[in-house]
Amino acid sequence: xxxxxxxxxxxxxxxxxxxxxxxxxxxxxxxxxxxxxxxxxxxxxxxxxxxxxxxxxxxxxxxxxxxxxxxxxxxxxxxxxxxxxxxxxxxxxxxxxxxxxxxxxxxxxxxxxxxxxxxxxxxxxxxxxxxxxxxxxxxxxxxxxxxxxxxxxxxxxxxxxxxxxxxxxxxxxxxxxxxxxxxxxxxxxxxxxxxxxxxxxxxxxxxxxxxxxxxxxxxxxxxxxxxxxxxxxxxxxxxxxxxxxxxxxxxxxxxxxxxxxxxxxxxxxxxxxxxxxxxxxxxxxxxxxxxxxxxxxxxxxxxxxxxxxxxx
Amino acid sequence: xxxxxxxxxxxxxxxxxxxxxxxxxxxxxxxxxxxxxxxxxxxxxxxxxxxxxxxxxxxxxxxxxxxxxxxxxxxxxxxxxxxxxxxxxxxxxxxxxxxxxxxxxxxxxxxxxxxxxxxxxxxxxxxxxxxxxxxxxxxxxxxxxxxxxxxxxxxxxxxxxxxxxxxxxxxxxxxxxxxxxxxxxxxxxxxxxxxxxxxxxxxxxxxxxxxxxxxxxxxxxxxxxxxxxxxxxxxxxxxxxxxxxxxxxxxxxxxxxxxxxxxxxxxxxxxxxxxxxxxxxxxxxxxxxxxxxxxxxxxxxxxxxxxxxxxxxxxxxxxxxxxxxxxxxxxxxxxxxxxxxxxxxxxxxxxxxxxxxxxxxxxxxxxxxxxxxxxxxxxxxxxxxxxxxxxxxxxxxxxxxxxxxxxxxxxxxxxxxxxxxxxxxxxxxxxxxxxxxxxxxxxxxxxxxxxxxxxxxxxxxxxxxxxxxxxxxxxxxxxxxxx
Numbered sequence: 001x002x003x004x005x006x007x008x009x010x011x012x013x014x015x016x017x018x019x020x021x022x023x024x025x026x027x028x029x030x031x032x033x034x035x036x037x038x039x040x041x042x043x044x045x046x047x048x049x050x051x052x053x054x055x056x057x058x059x060x061x062x063x064x065x066x067x068x069x070x071x072x073x074x075x076x077x078x079x080x081x082x083x084x085x086x087x088x089x090x091x092x093x094x095x096x097x098x099x100x101x102x103x104x105x106x107x108x109x110x111x112x113x114x115x116x117x118x119x120x121x122x123x124x125x126x127x128x129x130x131x132x133x134x135x136x137x138x139x140x141x142x143x144x145x146x147x148x149x150x151x152x153x154x155x156x157x158x159x160x161x162x163x164x165x166x167x168x169x170x171x172x173x174x175x176x177x178x179x180x181x182x183x184x185x186x187x188x189x190x191x192x193x194x195x196x197x198x199x200x201x202x203x204x205x206x207x208x209x210x211x212x213x214x215x216x217x218x219x220x221x222x223x224x225x226x227x228x229x230x231x232x233x234x235x236x237x238x239x240x241x242x243x244x245x246x247x248x249x250x251x252x253x254x255x256x257x258x259x260x261x262x263x264x265x266x267x268x269x270x271x272x273x274x275x276x277x278x279x280x281x282x283x284x285x286x287x288x289x290x291x292x293x294x295x296x297x298x299x300x301x302x303x304x305x306x307x308x309x310x311x312x
Numbered sequence: 313x314x315x316x317x318x319x320x321x322x323x324x325x326x327x328x329x330x331x332x333x334x335x336x337x338x339x340x341x342x343x344x345x346x347x348x349x350x351x352x353x354x355x356x357x358x359x360x361x362x363x364x365x366x367x368x369x370x371x372x373x374x375x376x377x378x379x380x381x382x383x384x385x386x387x388x389x390x391x392x393x394x395x396x397x398x399x400x401x402x403x404x405x406x407x408x409x410x411x412x413x414x415x416x417x418x419x420x421x422x423x424x425x426x427x428x429x430x431x432x433x434x435x436x437x438x439x440x441x442x443x444x445x446x447x448x449x450x451x452x453x454x455x456x457x458x459x460x461x462x463x464x465x466x467x468x469x470x471x472x473x474x475x476x477x478x479x480x481x482x483x484x485x486x487x488x489x490x491x492x493x494x495x496x497x498x499x500x501x502x503x504x505x506x507x508x509x510x511x512x513x514x515x516x517x518x519x520x521x522x523x524x525x526x527x528x529x530x531x532x533x534x535x536x537x538x539x540x541x542x543x544x545x546x547x548x549x550x551x552x553x554x555x556x557x558x559x560x561x562x563x564x565x566x567x568x569x570x571x572x573x574x575x576x577x578x579x580x581x582x583x584x585x586x587x588x589x590x591x592x593x594x595x596x597x598x599x600x601x602x603x604x605x606x607x608x609x610x611x612x613x614x615x616x617x618x619x620x621x622x623x624x625x626x627x628x629x630x631x632x633x634x635x636x637x638x639x640x641x642x643x644x645x646x647x648x649x650x651x652x653x654x655x656x657x658x659x660x661x662x663x664x665x666x667x668x669x670x671x672x673x674x675x676x677x678x679x680x681x682x683x684x685x686x687x688x689x690x691x692x693x694x695x696x697x698x699x700x701x702x703x704x705x706x707x708x709x710x711x712x713x714x715x716x717x718x719x720x721x722x723x724x725x726x727x728x729x730x731x732x733x734x735x736x737x738x739x740x741x742x743x744x745x746x747x748x749x750x751x752x753x754x755x756x757x758x759x760x761x762x763x764x765x766x767x768x769x770x771x772x773x774x775x776x777x778x779x780x781x782x783x784x785x786x787x788x789x790x791x792x793x794x795x
Contacts, residue, residue, distance in 0.1 A: 001582060001583045001584075002563060002565060002569050002580065002581065002582055002583075003569070003581040003582055003583055004566065004568060004569050004581070006583050095545060096544070096545050098545075099554050099558075099564070103370075155583065253583060254583060254584045254585075255583070255584065255585065304583075305583040306581075306583075307581035307582075307586075310571055310581060310586075
């Protein structure tokens with residue numbers, strides 16, 4: 001398999017995973033706000049912070065209003081991490097690897113692009129925004145289904161899995177970041193009393209709430225949520241599960257020793273994190289470390305298979 | 313009278329199917345008898361079958377407009393064009409002869425230049441050609457073959473004589489459509505393939521693969537690594553690149569996939585690491601091939617590729633510099649080349665050609681501009697040409713200025729009454745003008761496709777067959793009597 005094609009398929013998968021994750025996070029965050037009374041010290045701006053995009057946002061917008069923030073996250077092509085940008089990048093990668101993917105893959109992604117372009121061009125209401133986010137989530141699920149049932153378990157599939165799982169693990173750590181940030185920022189008594197609401201909403205944003213409930217049979221507390229989202233080896237969005245998947249599909253590829261070793265190190269790092277009396281600050285710090293390791297893992301994937309550093 | 317034929321009248325044109333009104337030629341008899349049994353509903357049903365097959369098989373071509381590129385479904389006519397097997401065998405010999413002479417010519421230009429010294433071809437024609445690449449001087453590729461894949465355009469005039477109209481030696485395209493057209497026709501008229509002895513065309517990818525293999529340098533071993541180098545998805549012929557790569561089971565690569573190491577070998581970047589590449593079937597122009605030697609701004613090519621090629625570590629088909637013979641001025645000298653190198657008479661004639669660089673010819677072109685076809689020496693795709701009889705006075709005068717400014721760049725030819733063949737229109741069968749592009753391969757051996765790609769001008773009276781300008785295509789049958 002050509003490095004270029006592998007690289008494109010990997011990024012196609014990452015960008016689509018990112019698109020779906022943003023859609024779900026924004027949706028969940030919005031519904032969380034409906035549950036919190038005004039004056040709790042939290043704001044839409046937290047969503048910008050999760051994406052490490054404070055600077056860019058400040059450059060582009062004057063006010064941190066709901067509309068501005070939504071536009072920045074969903075439609076703004078000047079924001080390389082916006083849903084719209086992710087969809088465009090995914091589409092470009094899909095377009096140039098159409099030969100090796102089921103034809104529906106292109107159709108779904110191109111459809112997402114066309115809808116995004118149409119929605120982007122007009123100012124849409126809150127309710128329409130939510131139904132749009134829902135339709136994106138549904139299409140991303142369709143795409144996953146197409147890969148699952150329409151693509152042979154060949155090298156292409158392995159790179160799809162690598163891209164998806166590294167992006168997914170990264171998102172999970174960022175969501176744990178949000179939860180913790182909210183708790184740190186909103187130090188009012190109300191927030192402390194409503195920790196449970198916040199964590200439940202975060203679990204929902206990852207379709208994790210039901211599975212969590214089945215696994216953990218007591219009151220929702222931060223400690224358990226962190227444990228579940230980091231270590232649970234059965235839930236597909238936990239960091240441990242994602243890393244396992246990366247190991248499994250790397251092993252099917254040539255030159256995989258380095259990636260398997262790096263993945264093992266990440267898992268080891270995960271397990272050494274103690275959740276006893278965990279504080280929000282400690283979670284934030286630990287998540288930053290995992291994100292760094294994931295970035296290194298990505299670089300390792302790039303070096304092992306994509307040969308992008310060889311000069312043309 | 314059966315459906316669609318009642319108003320069919322070839323007039324003064326040569327008809328590929330009929331010898332006179334309603335009297336089919338020998339090779340077309342079976343097809344005509346069959347078509348007569350179909351009523352209007354049947355015929356248009358077959359047309360629908362073809363259209364859905366085209367969509368299913370994803371046969372597209374890309375045209376550029378306003379910076380956007382659009383994949384269009386391939387325009388196809390269901391009525392095949394038929395050539396008699398006896399006539400085709402002669403044409404095949406003529407095409408092989410022509411490509412052999414052209415290859416000897418190119419090799420001569422980059423080595424001894426004897427044909428220039430002997431005054432057969434004027435030196436300045438070559439030295440003023442932008443496609444003469446001095447970087448290629450001194451190189452002799454495998455088997456002395458520079459143009460390994462040639463797509464010549466053949467036309468027939470009203471007297472029935474076949475002429476070569478031009479030789480496409482750079483990166484000729486269209487062969488995938490020839491192959492796909494046959495697949496579609498088999499779906500549309502399956503019963504005919506039983507009753508009529510139609511020569512198969514589908515061995516082309518295998519012959520192409522064998523030819524490419526025969527070019528591999530000795531260092532390559534028994535199973536050379538062959539790749540197809542494409543400019544990428546935005547190229548109008550991308551469908552064909554991807555199709556041929558798939559058919560031959562070779563990797564479809566872009567410039568960024570390859571790199572030339574310090575050992576002058578070409579390597580392909582794969583997830584397994586670096587794989588050495590022995591033969592490159594390139595579908596990009598010389599200009600873009602190697603930014604180290606040709607256009608510096610090219611992002612399509614591979615830095616150092618010319619170095620690798622000159623060191624004999626990789627074969628490139630067609631070889632760099634081949635385009636020097638793909639020039640409509642050089643074309644005029646091909647009959648002379650055949651005599652010079654092979655000592656033979658040309659088996660297929662050229663269309664009479666007036667070279668604007670020659671004083672006498674220039675005068676003739678100026679005096680008869682409104683009756684002639686005038687073409688620039690170095691364009692393809694039917695762009696930048698004048699069809700005198702189909703142009704307004706202003707267009708003719710504008711063109712006159714272009715010619716006077718740069719006579720070397722133009723040639724004039726009589727406007728041929730191209731042959732016609734029955735084509736299905738909304739009003740039944742009508743005669744439409746056609747040409748033929750056979751593909752000729754030369755490596756250790758020479759091979760000619762069975763027939764080729766018949767292109768048809770779908771617009772009534774039009775002579776322009778290019779798909780970018782309203783042309784379509786048909787399946788081409790070489791029909792022989794049962795052996």
